[in-house]
Amino acid sequence: MDTLKNKYDSIIFDLDGTLWDSTANVAEAWQAAKQQVDYIKDDVTVAHVASIVGMAYDAIFEKLFPYITAEQRNEFKGIAAKSELEVLHRKGGTWYPQLLETLKDLATRYKLFIVSNCQSGYIETFLKMDGLDGLFIGHQCYGTKTQPKWQNIVDVVNDYELKAPVYVGDTMGDYEASKKAGVPFIFAAYGFGVVEQDQVATLKELEALKNIL
Incomplete structure (x- = not known):
C-alpha cells in the first residue's frame, strides 16, 4: 500500500456509506x-x-x-x-469510527472534497456538524445540476484544477462513476456495496486511509 503515498494531490469522498451512515x-x-x-x-x-x-x-x-x-x-x-x-x-448521521481524526490528518496533506448523489443541502448539513468546518475545500451533488456522479467528479477536478485526484466510495455506482471520470478508486468495504475489481486499495475501516495515503 505504500506505493500510494505521495501519488495523489486530492481525495474526493462519497458521503453515505463512506463518511457517515444516515x-x-x-x-x-x-x-x-x-x-x-x-x-x-x-x-x-x-x-x-x-x-x-x-x-x-x-x-x-x-x-x-x-x-x-x-x-x-x-x-x-x-x-x-x-x-x-x-x-x-x-x-445528523452516524460517523464512521475515527472520522474526524482521519479527516484532520488527511487535510494536512491533501485537498479534500465530497461528491454525492444526494439532494441539495444534504452535504451542507453534514459539513455543519461539529469539527468539520474548514476540512473540505469544495463539494458537488446530484441536486445542484441533476447530472450524473461521474460528471460531478469531472467538474470538481476541473473547477479546482486537480492534477492527481483519487475517489473513495462504497458502491459499484461509485466505482463506475470514478472510472468514467478517469479517477482512480478506493473501495470503502465497510459501507453498503461490493466492489471486486480495479480498485487501487480496499479499506476495512476509514482510518486505514491515514496509513495508505
Missing part, C-alpha cells in the same frame, strides 16, 4: 413524510433506505414507489426531501 434518520424522515400523504402503501424502513444508497435522488423514489403516479412521486419527493433535511439538521 439511513436510520433518513428512514425516520421519510416515514414522517409518508404520514402527510395517502398514497404510500408501506412503511419506510432502514432496509428500504439502505437498498437505495448511492442512487441519484430522483431514481430513488422511482425504485421505492413504482406504483404511484409521476405527479405523486414528485410531490412526495419534495415532502421527503424537506423532512430529511429537518431531521438530519437535528440528529
Whole structure:
C-alpha cells in the first residue's frame, strides 16, 4: 500500500456509506413524510433506505414507489426531501469510527472534497456538524445540476484544477462513476456495496486511509 503515498494531490469522498451512515434518520424522515400523504402503501424502513444508497435522488423514489403516479412521486419527493433535511439538521448521521481524526490528518496533506448523489443541502448539513468546518475545500451533488456522479467528479477536478485526484466510495455506482471520470478508486468495504475489481486499495475501516495515503 505504500506505493500510494505521495501519488495523489486530492481525495474526493462519497458521503453515505463512506463518511457517515444516515439511513436510520433518513428512514425516520421519510416515514414522517409518508404520514402527510395517502398514497404510500408501506412503511419506510432502514432496509428500504439502505437498498437505495448511492442512487441519484430522483431514481430513488422511482425504485421505492413504482406504483404511484409521476405527479405523486414528485410531490412526495419534495415532502421527503424537506423532512430529511429537518431531521438530519437535528440528529445528523452516524460517523464512521475515527472520522474526524482521519479527516484532520488527511487535510494536512491533501485537498479534500465530497461528491454525492444526494439532494441539495444534504452535504451542507453534514459539513455543519461539529469539527468539520474548514476540512473540505469544495463539494458537488446530484441536486445542484441533476447530472450524473461521474460528471460531478469531472467538474470538481476541473473547477479546482486537480492534477492527481483519487475517489473513495462504497458502491459499484461509485466505482463506475470514478472510472468514467478517469479517477482512480478506493473501495470503502465497510459501507453498503461490493466492489471486486480495479480498485487501487480496499479499506476495512476509514482510518486505514491515514496509513495508505
